[in-house]
Amino acid sequence: MRSTFTSFGYREIQTPMFENLELFTAKSGEGIIEEIYAFKDKGGRDLALRPELTAPVMRFYVEKLQMEPKPLKLFYFGSCFRYDRPQKGRYREFQQAGCELIGTNTTEAYAELIALAYLLLKNIGLTNINVNIGNLTILSAVFDRLGLSKDQRKHLIPLIDKSLFDDVQTVLSECGLEPKKAQDFVTFLQTSDKEKIKKFVKGDPVAENEFTNLEKMLDLLGSSFQIKNYQIKLSIVRGLDYYKGLVFEIEAPILGAEKQLCGGGAYELVPLFGGTDVPTVGFAIGFDRAILALETEKFSFPKKQLDAFVIPVNEEMIQKSLQLAQILRQNNVTVDVDLLRRGVGKALKYANTLNVKTVLLVGPKELETDSVTLRDMKTGNQELVKISDVLSKVKNM
Numbered sequence: 001m002r003s004t005f006t007s008f009g010y011r012e013i014q015t016p017m018f019e020n021l022e023l024f025t026a027k028s029g030e031g032i033i034e035e036i037y038a039f040k041d042k043g044g045r046d047l048a049l050r051p052e053l054t055a056p057v058m059r060f061y062v063e064k065l066q067m068e069p070k071p072l073k074l075f076y077f078g079s080c081f082r083y084d085r086p087q088k089g090r091y092r093e094f095q096q097a098g099c100e101l102i103g104t105n106t107t108e109a110y111a112e113l114i115a116l117a118y119l120l121l122k123n124i125g126l127t128n129i130n131v132n133i134g135n136l137t138i139l140s141a142v143f144d145r146l147g148l149s150k151d152q153r154k155h156l157i158p159l160i161d162k163s164l165f166d167d168v169q170t171v172l173s174e175c176g177l178e179p180k181k182a183q184d185f186v187t188f189l190q191t192s193d194k195e196k197i198k199k200f201v202k203g204d205p206v207a208e209n210e211f212t213n214l215e216k217m218l219d220l221l222g223s224s225f226q227i228k229n230y231q232i233k234l235s236i237v238r239g240l241d242y243y244k245g246l247v248f249e250i251e252a253p254i255l256g257a258e259k260q261l262c263g264g265g266a267y268e269l270v271p272l273f274g275g276t277d278v279p280t281v282g283f284a285i286g287f288d289r290a291i292l293a294l295e296t297e298k299f300s301f302p303k304k305q306l307d308a309f310v311i312p313v314n315e316e317m318i319q320k321s322l323q324l325a326q327i328l329r330q331n332n333v334t335v336d337v338d339l340l341r342r343g344v345g346k347a348l349k350y351a352n353t354l355n356v357k358t359v360l361l362v363g364p365k366e367l368e369t370d371s372v373t374l375r376d377m378k379t380g381n382q383e384l385v386k387i388s389d390v391l392s393k394v395k396n397m
């Protein structure tokens with residue numbers, strides 16, 4: 001994942017594991033406290049373990065990075081903490097791998113960002129993932145047209161989020177919407193047919209303009225990144241309160257209930273934290289869930305392999321063995337040395353459990369000719385090798 005992020009020009013940053021509680025309540029209100037680990041420190045300050053990294057990164061940006069040339073591309077790996085009910089794929093401490101793109105909102109910036117999220121998951125070896133793309137500006141323009149109040153929206157959004165479309169229709173009827181209009185809205189939420197969506201938003205300049213840009217972005221995803229397995233899904237509302245405009249999610253259907261691997265979109269936090277307004281967009285991948293998806297897809301994880309294991313055949317050989325290991329390490333060879341003085345037979349058995357390519361036996365007889373015995377652990381073949389040749393031999397194994 002790191003090499004994919006850096007191949008797109010992103011730079012890694014780290015922020016503290018805990019922040020002032022206010023950083024997370026500023027946008028979401030006090031209600032969020034129920035969902036996070038909030039506590040007072042010895043000085044009576046209200047703090048919280050971070051539930052995510054977007055707000056911390058934006059705080060950092062406002063404090064230190066506003067003058068940097070744009071766009072700024074930042075990525076991170078880190079622990080997050082949420083007071084969730086633990087279950088498979090949902091933990092109270094979990095890892096996120098994510099990024100924030102600051103200073104651009106062009107269609108190409110959005111296309112590149114979604115492509116990056118997709119490729120991060122593809123490049124680690126996942127085969128079956130789906131990208132769903134929505135837009136909150138379009139959704140809110142439609143809410144406006146239907147004349148729904150703030151309270152009514154608040155009631156509807158969790159139902160839309162959970163795809164409970166029958167309930168959405170019921171609530172809309174209760175709000176006094178004609179059945180035909182309610183039905184059309186529910187169809188709009190569920191369709192990914194561009195023509196149907198266009199027809200639905202026709203006459204609303206804000207929604208029309210936003211949808212044209214969305215289409216341009218989708219064209220770039222297909223033509224420049226060869227990503228075609230995406231779906232428009234206008235029912236994506238996202239759980240966090242700071243989103244505005246583009247939103248997207250990537251899921252691994254194989255995971256069942258907790259299938260969402262990645263979530264992101266455009267958002268507004270910088271002005272709230274006292275910075276100069278600037279476009280911001282990003283996403284985060286649930287690292288643990290990505291691993292879970294790989295395991296469920298029966299991905300064969302590469303086994304850790306050690307290049308060499310050095311065994312001193314007696315106590316007098318310890319110093320020479322450590323020296324030899326050190327020379328190899330300085331030349332980028334991964335090496336371990338037997339530290340237990342356990343005898344050659346047992347040490348060889350242990351080396352086997354480490355999945356070592358070669359074992360180097362350092363003994364007094366071999367040292368008389370400045371040599372060691374090199375054992376190929378795959379074939380079991382042994383040969384006498386000059387110490388000056390050990391490095392190239394091990395590297396060529």
Ligand code: HAM
Binds near residue numbers: 284
């Ligand atoms: P989020 O959708 O809340 O977005 O989290 C991103 C991902 O973290 C989810 O898709 C999921 O894979 C993983 N995740 C969330 N909660 C848990 C949990 N309790 N256990 C395991 N995995 C979990 C954000 O956090 C935004 N900050 C993303 C973002 C960045 N938006 C803009 N920039």
